[in-house]
Amino acid sequence: MTRGELRIYLGAAPGVGKTYTMLEEAHRRAERGTDVVVALVETHGRRHTQAMLADLEVVSRRKVQYRGVDFTELDVGAVLARAPELVVVDELAHTNVPGSRHGKRWEDINELLDAGIDVLSTVNVQHLESLNDVVAQITGVEQRETVPDAVVRAAEQVELVDMTPEALRRRMAHGNIYQPEKIDAALGNYFRTGNLTALRELALLWLADKVEDQLDKYRTDNKIDKTWETRERVVVALTGGPEGETLIRRAARIATRTASPRSGGVDLMAVHVTRNDGLAGADPATLARQRILVESLGGSYHQVAGADVPQALLDFARAVNATQIVLGVSSRGKFAQMLSAGVGVTTTSLSGSIDVHLVPHERASQGRSARRIPAALSRGRRIAGYVATTAGLPALTALLSAGPSLSLTNDILLFLAAVVGVALIGGLWPALLAAVAGSLMLNYFFTPPVGRFTIAEGDNLLALAIFVAVALAVSWVVDTAARKTRQAAQAGTDAQILATVAGGVLRGERPLLALLERLRETFTLDSVTLLEKGVVVAEAGGRVCTRSVDADAEVKVDDELTLLMKGRPLQASDRRIIEAFAAQATVALRQERLTAEAATAKPLAEADRMRTALLAAVSHDLRTPLSSAKAAVASLRSPDVDFDDDDRAELLETADESLDRLTRLVENLLDMSRLQAGALGVHPIAVGAEEVVPRALDDLGPTGRDVAAHIPDDLPYVHADPGLLERVIVNLLANAQRYSPADRPPAVTASALGDKVEIRVIDHGPGIPEDRWDDVFLPFQRLGDRDNHTGVGLGLALSRGLTEAMGGTLTPEETPGGGLTMILTLPTAAAA
Structure with a gap:
């Protein structure tokens, strides 16, 4: 079924x-x-x-x-x-x-x-x-x-x-x-x-x-390996060379130009292909810097292994459904390019539907710089190989000459076994010496005519040639295997160190100090010091170095930063890891400085903005009520005009209202200063919203009767200062009345949500865009006032400050159908 x-x-x-x-x-x-x-x-x-x-x-x-x-x-x-x-x-x-x-x-x-x-x-x-x-x-x-x-x-x-x-x-x-x-x-x-x-x-x-x-x-x-361009993905191939930064920036520009509303953005991915034997041929410090650059541009870094670099690169690109690949023009010389096509040309020919960009750079076609091939074995083992050659081959010759006569084939096999033994002991060069010396001894002592460096029979010549070829091949294989074993062990050690470093830095509160301390511990150093233009910016350990001559090792990070280490000289292989440390130290230093600058600049900018806004707002709002009160009083005192009772009452009312406005303004300024100084007195008790809201409506005067209030009788008591709570609600309602249309007055509701009570002040005015919600709580801000000449914009800022002083929150929310709702949340008395 x-x-x-x-x-x-x-x-x-x-x-x-x-x-x-x-x-x-x-x-x-x-x-x-x-x-x-x-x-x-x-x-x-x-x-x-x-x-x-x-x-x-x-x-x-x-x-x-x-x-x-x-x-x-x-x-x-x-x-x-x-x-x-x-x-x-x-x-x-x-x-x-x-x-x-x-x-x-x-x-x-x-x-x-x-x-x-x-x-x-x-x-x-x-x-x-x-x-x-x-x-x-x-x-x-x-x-x-x-x-x-x-x-x-x-x-x-x-x-x-x-x-x-x-x-x-x-x-x-x-x-x-x-x-x-x-x-x-x-x-x-x-x-x-x-x-x-x-x-x-x-x-x-x-x-x-x-x-x-x-x-x-x-x-x-459906076995589909072709790219489907459902989303643009740009892959940049990194070799670990200095041209990588050029390629990354070019790929980022390609990704930016390719982005479209249809595709919803572009993925930038950097990939480094390592040999599948696990040996790292690239400079880890350079790759570390390039990885940081990729991630700073919003991309991701990947590493894959493969014996065939073009095929491994294309396999990765097809696996991630990439649409474009960015490669650098070959750095090999012209002669090398004549011998083989190279990664770029091969990748282009096999890419199929994936676009390939070959980007020129400074090192293109200049040839790779010669790298010193490290010795596969230690110096002691190489000396032992030479000793085995100079002593062992004559001894073998003497033994074969004095013993029973053997065929030339057996003699060649015994000498070949001796060459293999020398290769195992001393590596390539002692084995090459053994192969040459062994062939000469076979020719002189065991190949007819004996005692002369000539060969009478063609079969014997062929046997000696095969002996030399096999000896050389075996010597090369043994030496290569030893070198790879050593490199693999070093690569594993480096990877383990870098992983430990990454974990330690991520767990530290101060990444730069954690990085330097980890470097000091890893290489058992007395101290590690980071200098910038000769000035110490960070150090780990007790013996700080301030000059290169006092340090046992020095790593130049860039034109300004230098890493000095004291305690012991470092091996050449250690410098590769230390350079990776140095690259991470540069990033950590910059991040700490940016964080510090932001922390320093924020209060200064805030203070300057507050001072400017205060002067702009208060200068007007203090002058206006003072001018009105002064004009009313001056008119009443003037002997030139005889006012009747109604005119006199109106002038007195104007003076009274102006002084009330001035009093409220001064009180708000004083309360705001107390809040910022942490000196506001708060005395929370258990109080019912059904008690505070009616008093707040009465404080609004005649306009308070227009507000629709819905306060449940069974609402839990809140933990708040009654006077401050009343003032907050008055400010919120006054603000809501200012923006509410005449036919839709504001409303105030309350409800219990777990161990909290929410008092919602709702208006149906024009509302405020969501991206400006935080701005309404800034002092001296008046957003969208129809009358922008009244009030200094302290009401909502003061309301939030008073609410938070009582342990509550004040947040805005869009009113369904249009408008703004202010949500005053306070803990219940039982929860407090």
């Missing part, structure tokens, strides 16, 4: 329309003649979803009693007996009541699929097992019902039902998701804009991974 197909509708949050979209598909299938039944759909009282069940056959649910309570679950047996072509089963991650056929609903669906029935189902991203903890961190709500990712990934189709956070919150506000009494708490808790945005991104990324997996599977199943 053919297994049924599963189609899943994935959503970021409840209410995006998964069930509705699933039922739309069920109707389309039914209209095309498919036998469709609905086994289980949760409408949650949503009238539009309930309407979609019309004209669809519904299979009755199975009733299950658990602990005296009746529940309904999916009736798998009834669906199997009905045997439709397609069945609709909502909420894939649901946990069944104990005593059900299976523990989880996705297991019920698996049984239906095994029976050959196609299934439509739904799931939210927060129920995916791999994202469960991430969602809990974002929303603060732990989801106990989960479904393994493998179940969803195994579905034939996964369709994302998407909706912007703003649209979803409007649906919520219009009552299309939850009942009215739950809307306010939902908007302030799970359905915050930030939560919904994060959940939406998780859903998009998870689905993108599934699509990528599907594409990779399709390419693998």
Whole structure:
């Protein structure tokens, strides 16, 4: 029997329309003649979803009693007996009541699929097992019902039902998701804009991974190794030479030019191909610097092994579905290029649909600089090899001459064994000497005519030639194996040191000092000092070096930085690792300086901005009420005008209002200064919001009667200073009144969320763009005031400061339908 197909509708949050979209598909299938039944759909009282069940056959649910309570679950047996072509089963991650056929609903669906029935189902991203903890961190709500990712990934189709956070919150506000009494708490808790945005991104990324997996599977199943340009990916090949930085920057420019809205950006990847014997032929310090450069440009660094460099490079490029490869023009000389095509030319000829860029550089076609080949064996072993040659070959000759006569073939084999022994002891050069000396002794003492350096028979000449060739070949192989063994051991040691260094630096709070200390410990040095233009910038150890003549080793990092080490001379092989240390030290120093500069500049810039804003705002706002009060008083004192009672009362009222404004301004300035100095007195007690909010409305005067207040009687007491809390609410309401239209006055509501209470001040004005939300809490900022000549912009800044002084938070949020909502969150008295 053919297994049924599963189609899943994935959503970021409840209410995006998964069930509705699933039922739309069920109707389309039914209209095309498919036998469709609905086994289980949760409408949650949503009238539009309930309407979609019309004209669809519904299979009755199975009733299950658990602990005296009746529940309904999916009736798998009834669906199997009905045997439709397609069945609709909502909420894939649901946990069944104990005593059900299976523990989880996705297991019920698996049984239906095994029976050959196609299934439509739904799931939210927060129920995916791999994202469960991430969602809990974002929303603060732990989801106990989960479904393994493998179940969803195994579905034939996964369709994302998407909706912007703003649209979803409007649906919520219009009552299309939850009942009215739950809307306010939902908007302030799970359905915050930030939560919904994060959940939406998780859903998009998870689905993108599934699509990528599907594409990779399709390419693998169909044996497709050609590049599909679904996304631009630029691969730059690094040899470890100095030209690498030029290639990286050129590749980055190519990636920038290639980026387009359609492709959604370009991946930049640098790759270094090492020989598959594990031996590093490139300079690790140079590669370390180039890796840092790639990552600073937003790319990634990779390292692969392969005997055939062009083929390994192309295998990597095709594996990552690369579209372009950037290579440097060959650094080999013209004669070497005549002998072999080289990596660049070979890669271009085999690249197929991948574009290859050959980039010229300063070292192109100049030939590689000769590198000193390190000795494969120690000096003592080479001396032992020469001794074995000079003493052993004469002894062997004497022994063969004095003993029973052997054939020339046996003599040659014995001398060949002696040459192999010398190669094993002393390496290449002693073995070459042994091969030449052995051939001469065989010719003189054992090849007819004996006693002369001539050969009478052609067979003997051939045997001696084979002897020399085999001796040379064996000597070369032994020497090469010894050299590679030594290099491999050194490479392993270097890799282990660098890994240890990386771990130590990452765990340290100060990367530069941790790096220098690790370098000192690794090479058992007394001290390591980093100089910049001769000045000490960092040191590890007790004996600081300030001059090159005082150091045992010196590594030049760049034109300005020098690394001095004291304690013991360093071997040439150690310098390669130390240069990698030095490259990392440069980056660490720059990062520490940037961090320090940012920390120093921030308070200075803030103080300067505050001072400028204070002078600009206060100079106007102090002058205005003073001028009004002075004008009113001057008019009353003037003997030239005889005011009647009404005029006199109006002038007195003007003076009184102006002085009140001046008093509030001075109080706000004083409170702000106390907050910044940490000298504000806060006396929190248990207080009820239903007591403070009415007093705040009274403080607003006649306009306070227009504010709609909804404060539950059973709201828990909050832990706050009553006077400061009242002042915060007055400031928030006054700010909301300023921007609210006349026909839609502001509102204040309150609700309990766990061990906290939220007081929400809601206006339906023009609102503020989300990227300016933080700016409204800056002192002396007035964003979008219709009357920009009143107030110094201290109200919201002071409100947030007072709230935080009481242990609460004040955050803005978009009002569904337009406007701004200020959320004042305080701990409950019981929690405090």
